[in-house]
Amino acid sequence: MRTAAIELVVNGTRRAIASEGEASLLSVLRDEIGLTGAKYGCGEGQCGACTVLIDGVPRRSCITKVWSVAGKAITTIEGIERDGALHPLQEAFLVEDALQCGYCTSGMIVSGVGLLKTNPHPSDAEILEFMEGNICRCGTYPRILAAIRRAAAGNGGVR
Amino acid sequence: MRRGGEVELAQDAALKRTATTANAKSPELAAVNFELERYEFGEPAVHHFELQRRDFFKAMGGGVAILVAAGRPLAAAVVAQESGGRRRRGDEDLPENIGAWLHVGEDGGITVFTGKVEIGQNIRTSLAQAVAEELRxxxxxIRMNMGDTAHVPFDMGTFGSRSTPTMGLQLRRAAATAKDVLIDLAAKxxxxxxxxxxADDxxxxxxxxxxxATYAELAAGQQFAETIPEEDPLIAPAKWTVAGKSIAKVEGRDFVTGAHRYAxxxxxxxxxxxxxxxxxxxGASLVSVDAKEAKAMDGVTCVVDGDFIGVAAPSEYLAGQAAKKIHAEWKSSPQPSSDGIFEYLKTHRGKGQDYDEPRPHIAGSLEAGLAAAEVKLRQNYTAAYIAHSPLEPRAAAAEWKDGALTVWTGTQRPFAVRDALAEAFHLSADRVRVLxxxxxSGYGGKHTPESAIEAARLAKAAGKPVKLVWSREEEFTWAYFRPAALIEISSGVSRDGxxxxxxxxxxNSGTSGIETPYDISNQRIEFHGSDSPLRQGSYRGLAATANHFxxxxxxxxxxxxxxxxxxxFRRRNLKDARLLAVLEAAAKAFGWSERKKEDGRGFGIAGGTEKGGYxxxxxxxxxxxxxGEVKVERLLSAFECGAIVNPExxxxxxxxxxVMGLGGALFEAIAFADGRITNPHFAQYRVPRFSDMPKTESVLVDxxxxxxxxxxxxxxxxxxxxxxxxxxxxxxxxLRAMPLVPDGLHVGKS
Incomplete structure (x- = not known):
């Protein structure tokens, strides 16, 4: 499956990638493209800090080989804000003070945006289940839950 | 010993003990052990701050600078001798011991310089709030310059819950003084x-x-430095208008957009x-290493230096590939495992501790107390080693320029890391800058310099900047742990409680929170150091968690x-009004007296005090x-820590x-055997997740x-x-062992 020249579509921009096809999408985003919003937390798909949207679906970029997402639409945290306007979920994170150190925040927001895309008005149980793979060591889970609720209440997270 | 060529012995030793040998009996380990407790009390920071006034303003630009004399009695005495309790400085050197300073620039910009760092506790916001309050x-x-060793005065580190009571107070004083100076300048x-x-707005x-006149107009053309007296009046908390309110996290937008750059x-x-x-x-030592294949890779730098082996490559992927091509053979000796660890800690006492055990706390007569008791109870309690596992693992980026070293790293002790780098590379401290x-986050887990030293070593060999981010497995293995605890209690109580x-x-676990807050005439309370098989150190609350448990x-x-x-029962044995007050506040908000017992449902209460908070x-x-599933449905804490700076x-x-306490309470435990951590992944070491969340409530007592x-x-x-x-x-x-229910509760098992 390895190809000599891989093209990625990241936040709407098409880019030719020089990295090895076996490299992780996370390392390519961070080190080659310079988008450091997605974080390394475990490298094993266990913590969600590296979450990006692939064709609108949250995926763990740390365990995603870059060749496997060639040509697909990749959205990182940097692509969630649009034209200087925060996404309602980003606003809700600030209002609910849903972060402490902020290291999990990119992954939490991208996962939450992915949830709201398919389920604009999730129940608490649906939020908890969907977000289960994202770890916050500072323990702001109740506030993140409140932020997703808040964004959902305001037009299902749609701008 | 195998050598990489250009190695000096001391550097070798520093690398070995910080980077590769976790439980060697070395000075570095002693330093970690030292952090356990002694660390938490007082700030003995005595540092020579050699900066001349003219250099200071050359670096800072003109304006008004207020320096805080780090609470040193001598400095305070000098200040007090001056008329009006205020010292105007001439051309002489600035005082040696500075805790922080604040600068009002000629453009009116206000900058605070402090060695404290932001770990997610929002101290950047609350310190700025305190300054904003006083300076109106x-x-x-306000710009907060934090933790940059080239620009901020020495600081022991961000730990022990000292930032708000110590640094918050110092900056408050500095800001109040700056305001007075600006008023003086206006009067003149x-x-x-x-x-x-x-002064306002x-x-x-x-x-x-x-x-x-704006602060900018007043500060223009000035080169005014002042050391502050300790007795400067402050605005009483009841009159706070900025501090005491919930201000949003400063730079919060950078965190929700992914723009913030961590180390x-x-x-x-x-x-x-x-x-x-x-x-x-x-503790393994290197027997042989074959790095030929890795060294032959294009653009790869490979360092074998004593027991330190590392590679640097143009990409993370290539670095991983190169590391895999290095074939190293190690020799290690048998070591204790997590099974049987508490017996081990009890029977392997004292060794590995580089400090004297504190004297036991003794009051009255235990014999008399037990003789007077109608019920006697003797029980043992344990707490497992646990990992901080901050979501950002240890990381550092290092760059050498003209023999000077700059390192960006996530550490709670920037000056300690600077000094460790200086020692490792034989540099004077002023040739090393740590940002x-x-x-x-850190939770007490980022006090040590490993990643900084490792990145710097590779950067030196490569002649290029090098970044190192520890893997999760490395973080779980080569960091240090919250100490395991064995606690034995023997008590007596009268029928009337x-x-x-x-x-x-x-x-083993330490003395934080070891003394009982209850009113008991006859006591003996004692800490016994153990020869911990795992490297252990600071953690949120330290031993207070095990001692309170x-x-x-x-x-x-x-x-x-x-x-x-x-x-x-607690009321009956308590004279401490502050502890009693939070117990009552928690009980009231929780509905303790109205609780209704159901099958399979239970309620518990506990309280305590540590580091000035209740x-x-x-x-x-x-x-x-x-x-066997145990679900915490609701968790409520009433907390009092004096005057509240930022309620939210x-x-x-x-x-x-x-939430963090929930993990340690229910299921977090490091498993180890023979010098290896056997659960070094989030898939194996369970941390709290969304589904574990109880309804959490905090009751703040201001x-x-x-x-x-x-x-x-x-x-x-x-x-x-x-x-x-x-x-x-x-x-x-x-249940008397933390974690309480790592595999659920199976009656008969416990």
Whole structure:
């Protein structure tokens, strides 16, 4: 499956990638493209800090080989804000003070945006289940839950 | 010893002990052990700050600078001798011991310089708030320069819940003084008496004449430095207008957009990516290494230096590939495992401790107390080693230029890391600069310099900047742990619920929170150091969590033994009004006296005090007897830490401590055998996740009449005993080991 020249579509921009096809999408985003919003937390798909949207679906970029997402639409945290306007979920994170150190925040927001895309008005149980793979060591889970609720209440997270 | 060529012995040694040997009996380990407790009390920072006034303003630009004399009695005495209690400095050197300073620039810009760092506790915001309050400016107008060793005065580190009570107070004083100086400057400018001049909204006004001057206008052309007296009057908390309010996290937008750059996000021109080849076990020594294949790879730098093996490559992927091509053979010796660890800690005493055990705390006579008791109880309690596992692993980016070293790293002790780098590379401290971008948390786990030294070593060899981000497995293995604890309690109580005797022995975990807050005439409380097989160090709340778990579980057992309500039993043995107040506040908000017992459902309460804060926790737990599943349904903490600086961020800290406490209470435990961690992944080491969340509530008790204490740690201490007591209430099963239910609760097993 390895190809000599891989093209990625990241936040709407098409880019030719020089990295090895076996490299992780996370390392390519961070080190080659310079988008450091997605974080390394475990490298094993266990913590969600590296979450990006692939064709609108949250995926763990740390365990995603870059060749496997060639040509697909990749959205990182940097692509969630649009034209200087925060996404309602980003606003809700600030209002609910849903972060402490902020290291999990990119992954939490991208996962939450992915949830709201398919389920604009999730129940608490649906939020908890969907977000289960994202770890916050500072323990702001109740506030993140409140932020997703808040964004959902305001037009299902749609701008 | 194998050598990489250019190695000096001391450097070799520094690398070895910080980078590769976790439980060697080395000075570095002694330093880590030292952090356990002694660390937490007082700030003995005595540092020579050699900066001349003219250099200072050359670096800073003109304006008004207020320096805080780090609470040194001599400095305070010098200040007091000056008329008016204020010292105007001439051309002489600035004082040696500076804790922080504040600069009002000629453009009116206000910059605070402090060695404290932001770990997620929102100290960047709350310190800015304190300064804004005193200087009468907006929080947004203050720039916080934190943790950059080239620009801020020496600081011991960000730990021990000292930032708010110590640094918060110092900066408050500095800001209050700056305001006074600006008023003085306005009075001089207008040749009026200063009384009646008012400072607010970034300017000084004279209501009599209607004149006003901005801070920028007043600071322009000045080169004014002042060391502040300790007795400067401050605005009483009751009159706070900015501090005491919930201000949003400063730079919050950068965190929700992914724009904030952590140390692990650093990019430097031409930077390489590092990977370390770790030993096979703690304390292992290198027998042989074959790095030929890795060295032959294009663009790869490979360092074999003593027991340190690392590579740097143009990409993370290539670094990983290169590391895999290095074939190293290690030799290690048999080591204790997590099974049987508590017996080991009890029987392997003292060794490995580089400090004297504190004397036992003794009061009255245990014999007399036990003789007077109608019920006697003797029980043992344990707490496992646990990992901080901050979501951002240890990371550093290092760059050498003209023999000077700059390192960006996430550490709670930037100056300690600077000194460790200076020692490792034979540099004077002024040739090393450490910068600390606001980091992906620490919880007491980022005090040591490993990643900084490793990145710097590889950068030196490569002749290019190098970034190293530890893997999760490295973080779980080569960091240090919260110490395991064995605690033995023997007590006596009278039928009417008065504790007559209290004997308490803590093995290994430490002295934080070891003393009982209850009013007991006859006590013996003692800490015994052990030869810990794992590298151990600071953690949120330190030993206070284990000590409170044991004490507050035992209190519950005693209350049951005399068939008394757990809250009433505490009331009966408590004179400490602040602890009593949070217990009552928690009980009231929780509905303790109205609680309704159901099958499989139980309630627990616990309280305590540590680092100047007082906390009480209540838990509501459901146990499914069939499946053994334990679910904490509701967790409430009442917390009092003096005058509250930022209620929203305080609630966030209290909630965070509850969630973190939940993990240690229920299921977190490091498993190890023979010098290896056997569960070094999130898939194996369970941390709290969304589905574990109880309904969490924080009740803040604001005491505007009391100085503010730190809040990042203490709210964790009541969680485990409250949950354990609730499990007993639900099931009649008494659990005395943390974690309580790593595999669920199976009656008969415990």
């Amino acid at each position: 400016v907006s929080v947004a107008s 400018k207008w040749t009026v008496v200063r009384d009646g001049l008012v 970034g300017r000084v006004r004279d209501p009599r004449s209607g004149r006003a 692990s996000d650093m990019v430097l021109p031409g930077m390489l990516y590092a990977k370390i080849v770790r030993p096979s076990a703690f 600390v971008p606001d980091m992906g 008065r504790i007559t005797a209290w004997e308490f022995h803590n093995y 044991a004490r507050e579980t035992h209190m519950d057992e005693l209350a049951r033994a005399v068939t008394m309500d757990a809250l009433e 906390v009480a926790a209540c838990a509501d737990v459901r146990v499914d007897r069939a499946s 961020h305080l609630s966030n800290q209290v909630e965070g401590a509850m 005491r505007k009449d009391l100085p503010s204490a730190g809040a990042g740690e203490t709210p964790i201490v009541g969680v485990a005993p409250a949950i354990g007591n609730a499990i007993f209430d639900a099931t009649g099963v008494r």
